[in-house]
Amino acid sequence: MNQREGYTDDVVKGFITWSIIWGVVAVLLGVVISLQLAFPQLNLPPYLTYGRLRPIHTNAGIFGWGIGSFMAFFIFITQRLTKTRLWSPGLARFQLYLFNVVIALAALTLMLGFNRSKEYAELEWPVALLVVVLWVIFSINIIMTIIKRKEEQMYISLWYIMATLVGVAVLYLVNNAAIPISLTKSYSAYAGANDANVQWWYGHNAVAMVLTTPPLALFYYFLPKSTGVPIYSHRMGIIAFWSLVFMYLWTGAHHLLWTPVPDWVQTLAMAFSVMLIAPSWAAVFNGYFSMNGQWHQMRENYLVKFLIFGVTFYGLQTLQGPSQAVRTFSAFIHYTDWIPGHVHMGTLGWVSLILFASIYYTVPKIYGREIYSVGLVNLHFWLAVAGQLIFSITMWVAGIQQAAMLHATNPDGSLHYSFMETLVEMYPYWHGRALGGIIYFASLLIFVYNIVKTVTAGKPAAVTQKA
Amino acid sequence: MLEKKPIIFLLIATGVILIGTVVTMIAPFKWINDPKLKIAEVKPYTPLQLEGRDLYIREGCNNCHTQTVRPLLADVERYGDYSKAGEFVYDQPHLWGSRRTGPDLARIGGKYPDAWHYKHMADPQSMVPRSNMPKYAFMQRPLDASLAERKMKALGFPYSQAELDALKGKSEMDAMVAYLQKLGNDIPWRKAARTTVAGDIKNPFRDDRSVLAEGKSIYDKECAQCHGNDLKGGVGPSLADLKQSEADMFKIVFSGSPAGGMPAFGDILGKERVWKVVTYLKSRGH
Ligand code: HEM
Ligand code: HEM
Numbered sequence: 001m002n003q004r005e006g007y008t009d010d011v012v013k014g015f016i017t018w019s020i021i022w023g024v025v026a027v028l029l030g031v032v033i034s035l036q037l038a039f040p041q042l043n044l045p046p047y048l049t050y051g052r053l054r055p056i057h058t059n060a061g062i063f064g065w066g067i068g069s070f071m072a073f074f075i076f077i078t079q080r081l082t083k084t085r086l087w088s089p090g091l092a093r094f095q096l097y098l099f100n101v102v103i104a105l106a107a108l109t110l111m112l113g114f115n116r117s118k119e120y121a122e123l124e125w126p127v128a129l130l131v132v133v134l135w136v137i138f139s140i141n142i143i144m145t146i147i148k149r150k151e152e153q154m155y156i157s158l159w160y161i162m163a164t165l166v167g168v169a170v171l172y173l174v175n176n177a178a179i180p181i182s183l184t185k186s187y188s189a190y191a192g193a194n195d196a197n198v199q200w201w202y203g204h205n206a207v208a209m210v211l212t213t214p215p216l217a218l219f220y221y222f223l224p225k226s227t228g229v230p231i232y233s234h235r236m237g238i239i240a241f242w243s244l245v246f247m248y249l250w251t252g253a254h255h256l257l258w259t260p261v262p263d264w265v266q267t268l269a270m271a272f273s274v275m276l277i278a279p280s281w282a283a284v285f286n287g288y289f290s291m292n293g294q295w296h297q298m299r300e301n302y303l304v305k306f307l308i309f310g311v312t313f314y315g316l317q318t319l320q321g322p323s324q325a326v327r328t329f330s331a332f333i334h335y336t337d338w339i340p341g342h343v344h345m346g347t348l349g350w351v352s353l354i355l356f357a358s359i360y361y362t363v364p365k366i367y368g369r370e371i372y373s374v375g376l377v378n379l380h381f382w383l384a385v386a387g388q389l390i391f392s393i394t395m396w397v398a399g400i401q402q403a404a405m406l407h408a409t410n411p412d413g414s415l416h417y418s419f420m421e422t423l424v425e426m427y428p429y430w431h432g433r434a435l436g437g438i439i440y441f442a443s444l445l446i447f448v449y450n451i452v453k454t455v456t457a458g459k460p461a462a463v464t465q466k467a
Numbered sequence: 468m469l470e471k472k473p474i475i476f477l478l479i480a481t482g483v484i485l486i487g488t489v490v491t492m493i494a495p496f497k498w499i500n501d502p503k504l505k506i507a508e509v510k511p512y513t514p515l516q517l518e519g520r521d522l523y524i525r526e527g528c529n530n531c532h533t534q535t536v537r538p539l540l541a542d543v544e545r546y547g548d549y550s551k552a553g554e555f556v557y558d559q560p561h562l563w564g565s566r567r568t569g570p571d572l573a574r575i576g577g578k579y580p581d582a583w584h585y586k587h588m589a590d591p592q593s594m595v596p597r598s599n600m601p602k603y604a605f606m607q608r609p610l611d612a613s614l615a616e617r618k619m620k621a622l623g624f625p626y627s628q629a630e631l632d633a634l635k636g637k638s639e640m641d642a643m644v645a646y647l648q649k650l651g652n653d654i655p656w657r658k659a660a661r662t663t664v665a666g667d668i669k670n671p672f673r674d675d676r677s678v679l680a681e682g683k684s685i686y687d688k689e690c691a692q693c694h695g696n697d698l699k700g701g702v703g704p705s706l707a708d709l710k711q712s713e714a715d716m717f718k719i720v721f722s723g724s725p726a727g728g729m730p731a732f733g734d735i736l737g738k739e740r741v742w743k744v745v746t747y748l749k750s751r752g753h
Contacts, residue, residue: 037568043601045602049526049601050531051531051601054527054530113526116524116560117560143473154473158473162473162480166480166481179622181621187559189559191555191557191558194499196555197491197495198492201492246486247487249484250490252492253491258537259535260554261495268491331537331539335565335566339566340566406545407541412737412738414733414737414738418736419545421688423569423599
């Protein structure tokens, strides 16, 4: 327990528990929808069709598993980096309660078909309003803790945390602007190409502010904690920070290449996407260089293994992303299975591996117990990596094949394949992806079992480490 | 310096975020709303079409279907004329989508007769056996149009009482099909894009029995859904004993008969394969 330091860790426990639960739901739904694509008879209209379940999958993944854990770790990390107790533990407990209400409402309303249709901003306006309340409460609590801090210097993780708080707020408010018709129906405030451009300014920066800056905050905190040596360069972290938060906002239109959005917006997006490689890889190098002389820990320390694999997938992700943002390549792979391959290397590889490491680090600490089984941790690791690689690789091959078929022409200039002829070739890959998903799901169950056992039956920690 | 001043840090971070936002998200409104991009023929949705659009959103069809045709050969030949900004001015929200598990629907309007859609929506696999689109037979239930007038007002679309009254007794499916048939059809692209047959129209495979197997397989994949597995007809007329000349058959298959509900297959199949399927039909006719 952290009575000694006096930190508020009971809500951290609560957020970790609930984010794991929503994570299991998200991955399970991922498996279900991947099976629905391969076996359409698994659609159960009206509520359980692919069209209604896919948004629940993405929302449970990004908001339930992602944001839920980030809330846990922002609260955990901020207290320790500021050497200050959370500003208001009561508010945080209310936040946990509201968080679960919001995610449950999100799942329920999406299943009923109350959907704004904008990706990652599907929730109808009453639920979206609750999200805003949730975020405001959360932000106030974290920012007040930082203001009242006892440690003057703010470590780089706190920078990423604060950027996330303002970034998400700005994005969410703008893209959710709506004309309400009834409690369950509203129309976007923007129309057509304008709406699309606002949406993908939001959509890509949801990637930035939810799937990039928070895991980076965690990475910068948990890597030195796990290895016992400080981060290679704080200065490099800071330069990378400012260029990252500056450049990301210019890139939304790389989701809209070749559409009626003005050409110059697309070109800017393409250029800034390529430039983003620099700050992204600065973080990757910062991680690698911190391992100088410590590489043996990859074998001995499972936390390091998760973190370094995670940041490696981040590195690959931020090379692949910019390539997809180039017009010629986009013409080819846009709209194909290549993109889910990209998405899940990020979510399953980068984001989830960092979260697993953070949970494996934190849970023994706040419950004062040792991890139940290191063997199971390693099994979890290898199954998760295998499942994710099977998923991503089958989808990249599938995407390239379908793209090649869709673009193939006959000598007289007509198309060589009808749409259906390309679709039937996808089935074997969809079976492969479902298999990868099932393996990943199995790894997740092992993880859950190990965590539950640690909490209920782990050996009491011999020496309470300093947090 | 900033390491010690959280409030100033937050302000500067917000400022940095807003630069890219202003340039790439706010400024483009001016370009997109340029009056020069307006297309006079593009009309707002009728109450029935708008209800259909809302059902499309409710069912999440946009998770599998896009609605933008890119100016690329593979898109234009498969889906029709490329999309223009002016065509979407009434779309709140846009439904461009990000994934084409199914084909693009930006120009689905007028591609098929209504009857095809009713059958396909209820049971896609009955028309396209290996489709993975879910079955939407439940949408034969009555349409709840209680918010129709409020929706039209909120979006500022013109409507008449007659149109609202006509919603009574409609099914969800009626609304969905009405919406699909409007999509991409306001500008007269079909007429402009209609592929006409140039050069001499002579069957290169006449009496060549070796192409019959391929002709049949093309028929099963592309034509049986409308003309029936046994050529006896369905959505389209029976082709069992056609008296047409090969050249006339070629013309209707190649260029279609948009008004009659027969899609054009010239771009999708190419001349050679159209001839093969015609050869197959001829072989069945006698
Ligand atoms: C092993 C577990 C998982 C499986 C089997 C799975 C499966 C799927 C499938 C089948 C799709 C639809 C792809 C398509 O449109 O063709 C999808 C989309 C998506 N999933 Fe997952 N998923 C899993 C885990 C996750 C997790 C944990 C997250 C988030 C943290 C996530 C985030 C997303 C997102 C953001 C999309 C939308 C991608 C896009 O629009 O291109 N997934 N997933
Ligand atoms: C330098 C960094 C990155 C760049 C330039 C980039 C670029 C792109 C591009 C161009 C697309 C659109 C592909 C298409 O539809 O044709 C895309 C999709 C996506 N990326 Fe990345 N990416 C980057 C990093 C990441 C990271 C770290 C994640 C974390 C998970 C991620 C998650 C996603 C998701 C979820 C989508 C799917 C959006 C959708 O269509 O719904 N990306 N990315």
